[in-house]
Amino acid sequence: MILEDHLLYVDITQICGIGCAFCMYADKHETGSNMELSILARENLGRLINSPSVKRISISGEGEPLNNIKTFHEILGLSGGGKAFEFITSGFFPHDKMAEFYERTNRIAASQGDTCNIRLSTDSHHIERVKWRAHGFSINYLLTHRPSNLTFSFRSIDADRSFARDYLISELNDWGMQSTIEPRGALEDALVVGGTTFSIDYKNLVHPLPNTPAGYLDLYGYIEAIENKTKKRFTLGSMNKAPTANGMDVTVKPDGNVYFYGLENRSIGNIHSDELDWEALSNHVTCTPLVRNLYTQPLADVLDQLSDQHLVRSIVEKANNPYWLIKEIEHHKGLLAEIESL
Numbered sequence: 516m517i518l519e520d521h522l523l524y525v526d527i528t529q530i531c532g533i534g535c536a537f538c539m540y541a542d543k544h545e546t547g548s549n550m551e552l553s554i555l556a557r558e559n560l561g562r563l564i565n566s567p568s569v570k571r572i573s574i575s576g577e578g579e580p581l582n583n584i585k586t587f588h589e590i591l592g593l594s595g596g597g598k599a600f601e602f603i604t605s606g607f608f609p610h611d612k613m614a615e616f617y618e619r620t621n622r623i624a625a626s627q628g629d630t631c632n633i634r635l636s637t638d639s640h641h642i643e644r645v646k647w648r649a650h651g652f653s654i655n656y657l658l659t660h661r662p663s664n665l666t667f668s669f670r671s672i673d674a675d676r677s678f679a680r681d682y683l684i685s686e687l688n689d690w691g692m693q694s695t696i697e698p699r700g701a702l703e704d705a706l707v708v709g710g711t712t713f714s715i716d717y718k719n720l721v722h723p724l725p726n727t728p729a730g731y732l733d734l735y736g737y738i739e740a741i742e743n744k745t746k747k748r749f750t751l752g753s754m755n756k757a758p759t760a761n762g763m764d765v766t767v768k769p770d771g772n773v774y775f776y777g778l779e780n781r782s783i784g785n786i787h788s789d790e791l792d793w794e795a796l797s798n799h800v801t802c803t804p805l806v807r808n809l810y811t812q813p814l815a816d817v818l819d820q821l822s823d824q825h826l827v828r829s830i831v832e833k834a835n836n837p838y839w840l841i842k843e844i845e846h847h848k849g850l851l852a853e854i855e856s857l
């Protein structure tokens with residue numbers, strides 16, 4: 516089984532005061548904590564980050580990662596160079612603090628020879644909760660300061676793409692910048708400012724409530740859109756465009772527990788107490804039937820083969836994102852056993 520171009524997510528905090536209505540981690544914010552790096556954690560993350568088989572290191576959280584900048588910058592400092600980092604944020608800081616953050620992040624990335632893409636949440640759920648909006652400010656910062664190793668992009672979970680499109684054009688206009696939107700596919704637009712292009716990617720809202728406006732792709736539509744984008748069938752794990760094989764999609768949680776993304780009821784180690792590398796993780800995929808089957812068989816085919824289609828449909832209606840679907844399936848031992856034996 517070939518696995519290449521892995522994705523490493525590091526969730527560095529559980530702290531967030533923003534309070535988005537749809538938040539999947541709201542229960543953790545009351546008593547949440549920040550990730551602190553032990554000596555062994557640094558060694559493990561250093562090994563995982565510096566493997567040539569990693570395509571991207573995404574820093575995010577079960578909270579807002581700006582609440583733990585110290586650990587983010589420590590993680591950046593573990594790189595031996597040539598790495599692509601990403602920082603997913605609402606960008607809620609006042610603009611002077613945001614500028615300091617960009618300056619420091621660029622300095623560290625440049626000194627290590629890495630890049631860092633700042634991916635700003637650009638949907639109605641986040642925007643309505645954030646006082647200091649970072650979008651126009653950040654593009655203006657990029658165009659006026661030209662940080663050598665930072666890039667910017669946007670993400671949205673709105674069904675109606677017009678929110679992100681109109682919001683960005685109006686925000687940039689307020690900052691004196693003319694911009695246009697170019698549709699690029701079912702899950703992607705481009706924002707063009709002068710000669711510079713910024714991507715906007717659209718994700719499915721995970722748990723649409725009964726009164727959620729129409730327009731979200733259902734799980735099968737979402738899978739189909741990903742398949743059109745990557746030119747191959749969707750399997751769990753990190754999807755790469757054909758002809759590159761898919762990779763592992765590994766998440767490190769704020770307490771150091773490590774999971775395959777989507778399979779977060781099954782810890783595969785902890786960065787503070789175990790020795791971890793990609794080879795050991797790859798062996799885990801090969802030797803664990805549930806993970807192996809989900810990494811090798813198209814998810815739509817897996818769902819079709821399950822005997823209780825009524826149950827499958829009820830789960831699909833609740834979780835229309837493939838990774839959260841698996842979390843739901845974890846509550847149904849019979850379905851899990853069937854997937855394990857495919």
Ligand code: SF4
Pocket residue numbers: 531532533534535538539540541576577578579605641
């Ligand atoms: S910013 Fe992120 S972590 Fe905070 S409430 Fe919103 S979705 Fe949840």
